[in-house]
Amino acid sequence: MYPILTSIVLGGAQLTQRRALLLSVIYVQGMALTYTLLGLVVASAGLQFQAALQHPYVLMGLSVLFVALALSMFGLYSLQLPSGVQTWLNSLSNAQQGGSLPGVFAMGAISGLVCSPCTTAPLSGALLYVAQSGDLLTGxxxxxxxxxxxxxxxxLVAVFGNKLLPKAGNWMERVKTLFGFVxxxxxxxxxxxxxxxxxxxxxxxxxxxxxxGWLYHVKNSLPFGGWKQSLIGIVAILGLLASAQPLLNRWLAPTQTAQQVKQIQFTRIANLSELQSALAEAKAQGKPVMLDFxxxxxxxxxxFEKYTFHAKQVETKLSGFVLLQADVTKNQPQDIELLKALNVLGLPTIEFxxxxxxxxxxxxxxxxxAAQPFLDHLTQQGL
Structure with a gap:
């Protein structure tokens, strides 16, 4: 793919490294523009339908889709655009003038989807993650x-030629497998x-x-040996031990872990009316209020519940507050009304x-x- 794209970007001309660098960077920026706009569109939809996307059935469906994408990286099957769409995009890209800045930028913008046969799995995964986050900046x-x-x-290939491009081989399949685990x-x-x-x-x-385990298995088939191969083996063994440690800790000390978790008491509110009543009662008592969505x-x-609210200093600080919590898991009409009334766009959000x-x-x-920044924040706000 890279030699073909490189020839298109450079317009078939013999250019200096400086010119080749400029054209290739312009090309990549055009491609990045397409992807960035795509991320903004998906994130906007994600922000609007964030709660709906968090339904357990939706989460399970997306999880199955991610597993399917990973299996494609493991080589079980291939994902790509329909051939007719690929042909149309290729013809549109090739119609642009190679070697000129506007032409190269246009080709980069168009080629975001031309490259999809090689990037469908990671691109789809990124889009699904962005939709889940609902964050425009993240998207x-x-x-x-x-x-x-x-x-x-x-x-790199456009500037330095094939000197930096490794020869095709099994390493490419190993990289695909690695991204499958990711x-x-x-x-x-x-x-x-x-x-x-x-x-x-x-x-x-x-x-x-x-x-x-896979990394340890393939280390002997790597194109190098000696200390490099030994280092890969050590990393794999350390990774195996680190992966097993959480389970070992739970099985060896389950009682201690359970005893360490202390519940902080919140009063649940379900709608605006209950919030207003709770605020009026807290005002009569002369206490500040914290509302956790x-x-x-x-x-x-x-x-927040595990690491911040259960910290001893935080529990002491919050003992003087009226602690309210709004559970908006089901995204019911009363939940939406409460979120809109306080202009809450996403979770977690805590109001005071x-x-x-x-x-x-x-x-x-x-x-x-975290606990200490949380305490510092309350102090700065005079709470």
């Missing part, structure tokens, strides 16, 4: 980074929102054992009111915050 940056990563080898991390990330913590640990450990599918919400019942303007927390 743009993730797809831009993917395009840049795809373009770096092209830039893709398998995505369904675990999705499923840990709906499965018990123990089973998410089992899945992560199983993935680590499989990946590092929570959902079962929100990983960062669970991190002072002892006079007034909202604290700059106290809102979005995203995970």
């Amino acid at each position: 743009a940056v993730a797809l831009y980074a993917l395009a840049i990563g795809m373009g770096i080898p092209l830039i 893709l398998l991390a995505a369904p675990i990330f999705l499923l840990e929102r709906i499965v018990p913590e123990f089973w998410s640990s089992v899945l992560w450990s199983a993935l680590g054992l499989a990946a590092f 929570y959902a079962d599918w929100c990983v960062a919400c669970k991190e 009111w002072n002892a006079q019942g007034e909202p604290v303007p700059n106290a809102r927390i979005t995203g995970f915050m």
Whole structure:
């Protein structure tokens, strides 16, 4: 693929390295523009339908899709655009003038999909992740980074020729297999929102054992030996031990782990009326209020409960607060009304009111915050 694209970008001319670098960078930026816009579109849809995408059935369906993408990286089958679409995109790309800056940029923008037979699995995985995040910045940056990563080898080949391009061989299949293991991390990330913590640990450990076991298995077939091969073996063994450690810790000390988790008490509210009543009661008591928006599918919400709210200093600090929690897991109409009333765009979000019942303007927390930064934030806001 790279020699063909390189000849198109350079327009068949003998150019200096500086000119070749400029043209190849322009080409990659055109490709990155297409991917960035695609990321923004998907992230916008993800932001709008984020809660719907977190339904357990949707998460399970996406997990199956990620597994299917990973299996394609393992070589079980191939994913690509229909041949008619590929032919049309290729003809449109080839119609652009090679060797000129506008022509090269246009070819880069068009070629984002031309390269899809080689990038369908990682591209699809990235798009699904972006849709799940619902974050415009994440969508743009993730797809831009993917395009840049795809373009770096092209830039190197365009500038330095085939000197830097390894010969085709089994190493390419090993790279595909490696990315297959990377893709398998995505369904675990999705499923840990709906499965018990123990089973998410089992899945992560199983993935680590499989990946590092494969690495140890292929080390003897690598094109180099000596200390490099030994280093690969050591990394694989350390990875196997690290992957097994979480399960060993749970099996050897389950009682201690359970005893360490102490529940902090929240009062659940279901709608705006209950929130207003709770705020009025807290004002009468002269206490500040913290409202935690929570959902079962929100990983960062669970991190707040596990690492922040259960820290001893945080528990002491929050003992003087009225602690409210809105569970918006089911995304019911009353949940949507509450989210819109407080202009909450995503989870986790934590709101604060002072002892006079007034909202604290700059106290809102979005995203995970560890115990000490959380305490520092409350101090800065005078809470």
